[in-house]
Amino acid sequence: MIKMLVVDDKLELRTLLKLAFQNRDDYVITEAEDGEEALTSIARHHPDIVLLDVMMPGPIDGLGVLDAIRSNAEYAGMKVFMLSARGQDRDRADAMAKGADAYFVKPFSIIKLVNTIDQTFNLAS
């Protein structure tokens, strides 16, 4: 069972991700609307993977959450996939440098995202 946290301020996107995994029994999905909520959720659930939006309102944005995860040894091995409307190389490089495992630019192929997550955990869809 893979524990997955979806963090995005947009309801449509959270809905999209939940729907993409609606038929999968091997994933358990939790949602968060902003950075603070995400960190609370991570601390409680210790997700295996976090799908993290970069631009979010509130004091902690996506990169802030990433930093927090990577700076905490408890969360070692936690997968972090960045989902961002910012598609420039610099944004991507920044995120990867901070320890992101993947970087998806919106709009992205939801099928491809699911496949990538499956491969990460050696699961078949």
Next chain:
Amino acid sequence: MQELARGTVKRQLASWSILCISLLATLYASLYVKTGIEEIANKQLIAACDQATLKVQDRLNIYAMILRGGGALFSATNSVSREAWRNYVRTLHADQNVPGVQGIGFAQVIPHRLAAHIARIRAEGFPDYTVRPTGERTLYTSIIYLEPFRDRNLRAFGFDMFSETVRRTAMERARDSGEAALSGKVKLVQENGKEVQAGTLMYFPVYRNDAPLATLEQRREALVGWVYSPFRMNDLMTGTLSDLSGDESKSIDLHIYDGLEQSQNNLLFDSNPSGRPRSVASFYQRRVIQFDQNTQWLLKFEKIDGISKLDYTHAWATLFAGLVISGLMFGLMRSIVNTRSNAARIAEGLTDKIGELSQRLSLATDSAKIGVWDYHVKENKLLWDNSMYALYGVSPDLFNGAYEAWQQGLHPDDRERGDREITQALNGVHAFDTEFRVVWPTGEVRYLKASATVLRNAEGEAVRMIGVNYDITERKLDEIALKERTEQLTAIFSLSPDGFVSFDEAGRVKYVSPAFSSMTGLWEDKIKGIDESRFTAKLASLCVSSQTFHGLDGLDFQVATEPSEKPRRELIELMVPKGRVLEVGLRSSNTSSISYMLYFRDVSYETEVDRMKSEFLSTAAHELRTPMASIFGFTELLLTQSFDEDNRRDLLTTMYQQSELMIKIINELLDLVRIEQRRGTDFVFRTLNLAKVVDEVIAGFKLAADRAPPVVTPPASACPISGDHTKLLQAITNLISNAYKYSPAGGEVSIKYLRVLSGKTRMFGVEISDQGIGMTAAQSARVFERFYRADPSGHIPGTGLGMSIVKEIIEIHGGRVVIESIFGTGTTVTILLPELASDQTLSLDSPAT
């Protein structure tokens, strides 16, 4: 030059002539002196000759007198005894008193009784006596007395002199004339063969005492004998020449000839028988002694080489002195001539040099178009050379050479000044060195440069003024062009928004343009003259550390001749004012006064616009990507997965809404861009009543089911403005829409009108208030940012462009948008639009839609 040479030759000839003349004069004087000396000598000689001649004559006369005395003795006594004769002669002391007399004798005529005579004499004690020569003759004579009766004279005793022709002639002449007669040259019987001298004899007739002697016959009849005297010529002459004084006597030859014929036969006496060479005599005198009627002696005096014996000291002295004087005169003359000639040569050289210089000068002045003038102040005469006429564009015949004529050639604006400067130069106030314009008769204006020297007399009065003019029109025009250009450049530099800093060759700040100073706050007085490194440090200290000024080394030089190459430019950012970004470029120059120039362009705006553009683009992309992500993702899911009808409807609804949002974003973006780009050019301005426009919006506004319409407080009167109806509708719609959107919990939306004075402009205001979430100050500040949304959660739909559009529209109307917001309490947005003046409101109430 030739003339001069001729002059020199003349003068040299003169000196030589003087030498010749003085030499000739010397010679003449010397000769004159010599001649004088010779004449004196000659006269002396002549006198001596006369003296000698007289002496000879006197001596002969004395002899004659002696003989006459002897004759008188015979006349006095009838018979003169041998004894008486001896006494007579002895008394005479003739041998002492009268030199040369061989003896004084008596020759008796023996008439027809020769034997008796011989006998009588023999009886006297002379047994050997005979009359010689023997022989038969008509008349016999015999020397019976001859005293002194001794020696040679003994040989004459008894000699019949009448027998010999020469003697007889003289004896006959004496007998016939009754006077003494002299014989020709004879050889005296006394001669013994030694020292034979020429001899002569003098006879004086002795007649019978009482015999008549009147006729020749009577005298011949009465003749008794002759008193006679034989002379040995040499002895006779002894002493006569002693008066030819001293040395002279020795150098003078005297020949005495019997008769006037000069022949050896007649030669009675030769003072120099040893025979000097018979050359031409330098001195020659003849004297004739007439003794009796038939006897003449020729005395010939000759001087052979006596000249050398003359004292020519005076002549030589004269010659010597003359030569010395001549030499001195010649020397003096030569010296004068040489001095003159040297002076002349120097003068000639100078003249040549001056000529050459003047030629060169005129060549130079001609080719350089330098005119030379010479102003004679008192005469008011102005002399011009040819170049001057060319400079003033007049022909020589049109210029009358007066000061006023020059003045007339000047440009009217320069005349007074030119005159003043001439006057000042003449008064010695300052030198004449000026520039003025001349106007040619053709109307052409030329610029001339002029300078002059004033010549003054001893009293310091200005007499002449000599100067030059030359054309500086080209230079002047260049200067004017340069000045204009400089002024232009200065204007450009000071007006240019770009700043410039130029450096001289030494790398010091030479020029700072006002724009640079206002950009940076570095004013000219603070940085002019400082070197490059100090300038760099000063400028760098004003920059933020991330974009500081690194100095000129970091900049590429742009060579002025290669303008095509775009140089690398650096951007520096100043700390104050914040965000001011300057682009720095460098240009090098080929001129010596400016070696390179930095230029600064304020690119703050461009930089900001660039930044805003890229931010806007990335924001816009982001804003579009978000709805696109939903649409894309849902579409993919729908295509790959199966959903029940409800889920499918939800998905499609979401997709529809997201698409709608995208369309709205795109529309509003386009609106914004269009408004910005056109700056209102597509706006149609009409006179509108602002309150009516608001009412229109409210009437058309689709309210949510749970919301009450806005509470409007109508204005006191109409609000006439000039505006684009459609755009104002859009703006006010956006504002009312926002008021409802950002008060999701409900609450009243109210609209009020107000009038304010903004500066000098009266404005109408519409105030739209909500009681919504409000905004923090930070949020309020970003309201007009594109895509900025006070609620980013997505719960309140929107594009983030609405307020930007409102702002653009209102500002194009000349109005303002004011936002007052309190977080959590609500927001009030006021738009202010300029009032129309009353005369512009006539059509206010007419239908305006």
